[in-house]
Amino acid sequence: MRFLRAAVAEVIGLFVGDWAQTGVSVGILVIGWFVLSRVHVAGIAFLIAIALAAQIVYATTLEARERAGRS
Amino acid sequence: MYAQLLTFGAAFLGSAVESVEALTIVLAVGLTRGWRSPLYGTVVALVALAILVLVFGQLIVTRVPELTLKLIIGTLIVLFGLRWLHKAILRSAGVIAMHDENKSYEETLKELHGSVLRQDWVAFVIALKGVFLEGMEVVFIVVAVGGTSGSGGLPIAVAGGLLAMIVIAVTGVIVRKPLAQVPENTLKYAVGVVLASIGTFWAAEGMGATWPLDLASVLGLAAIYFGASRVAVMMIRRRKPVMA
Numbered sequence: 147m148r149f150l151r152a153a154v155a156e157v158i159g160l161f162v163g164d165w166a167q168t169g170v171s172v173g174i175l176v177i178g179w180f181v182l183s184r185v186h187v188a189g190i191a192f193l194i195a196i197a198l199a200a201q202i203v204y205a206t207t208l209e210a211r212e213r214a215g216r217s
Numbered sequence: 218m219y220a221q222l223l224t225f226g227a228a229f230l231g232s233a234v235e236s237v238e239a240l241t242i243v244l245a246v247g248l249t250r251g252w253r254s255p256l257y258g259t260v261v262a263l264v265a266l267a268i269l270v271l272v273f274g275q276l277i278v279t280r281v282p283e284l285t286l287k288l289i290i291g292t293l294i295v296l297f298g299l300r301w302l303h304k305a306i307l308r309s310a311g312v313i314a315m316h317d318e319n320k321s322y323e324e325t326l327k328e329l330h331g332s333v334l335r336q337d338w339v340a341f342v343i344a345l346k347g348v349f350l351e352g353m354e355v356v357f358i359v360v361a362v363g364g365t366s367g368s369g370g371l372p373i374a375v376a377g378g379l380l381a382m383i384v385i386a387v388t389g390v391i392v393r394k395p396l397a398q399v400p401e402n403t404l405k406y407a408v409g410v411v412l413a414s415i416g417t418f419w420a421a422e423g424m425g426a427t428w429p430l431d432l433a434s435v436l437g438l439a440a441i442y443f444g445a446s447r448v449a450v451m452m453i454r455r456r457k458p459v460m461a
Contacts, residue, residue: 156350161296179424189429191421195438199445206306210453
């Protein structure tokens with residue numbers, strides 16, 4: 147049973163480190179989907195990557211600040 | 218050709234990183250308790266992983282419509298890649314310690330010394346658990362990258378994953394100690410960028426987007442993610458002195 151729990155945790159852990167951050171990433175993708183379904187311009191999908199990249203810059207700097215504050 | 222190389226490369230790099238971690242566990246068990254039980258555990262884990270690849274790979278390739286597949290798997294690959302990239306940024310900036318195979322090796326040894334009874338069973342279970350859990354990431358990378366690469370993508374991804382495992386296993390047998398020299402953190406950084414880029418490409422295609430220059434757009438996406446990660450590392454380093 148412990149092994150199964152560890153396997154399930156491992157699978158979820160593949161995609162989720164921080165639920166809030168994952169939620170933001172999924173939110174960006176959903177908004178991207180909404181925009182892409184209405185605006186048909188080649189290359190506009192790069193905006194999704196830019197938003198996700200900005201999100202990771204924010205999330206990592208925030209985590210670094212929190213860790214520094216704790217120590 | 219370009220798509221096949223990308224599929225093979227992503228599967229190879231991702232699998233190599235995880236194989237190093239699995240090998241560390243098997244080596245720690247084998248060198249301290251003998252090789253028979255950990256090798257049985259490794260074989261059982263590899264068979265289970267191969268079944269997962271076959272079942273999920275076939276199911277995905279044959280049952281799910283292409284656009285739906287690209288959207289779902291692309292989204293999962295984005296999340297997976299961003300998670301690796303997140304950790305790689307924090308490691309590069311010195312916020313968290315670099316992954317150290319020697320340390321993992323010592324920890325597994327400690328775990329083994331704590332158990333006294335039924336040594337073979339313990340060695341079997343630790344090797345099985347280590348290889349199976351680390352191998353789950355290999356399975357995901359191979360099935361996701363192979364399943365979304367069109368017809369013939371899955372065998373290429375499987376070949377990339379298998380070759381990585383063989384290369385790491387042979388190296389491990391030759392050196393007989395943890396592969397601490399493998400630049401694991403750099404590899405994880407590269408794989409994080411590659412997977413986030415491929416994932417974004419496929420997810421957007423699944424949403425109905427068209428990319429200028431088709432698959433070559435992945436290079437542009439990789440530049441965006443790599444550039445952002447360097448900006449993050451720079452910002453973190455500027456804020457505080459490097460810890461590690």
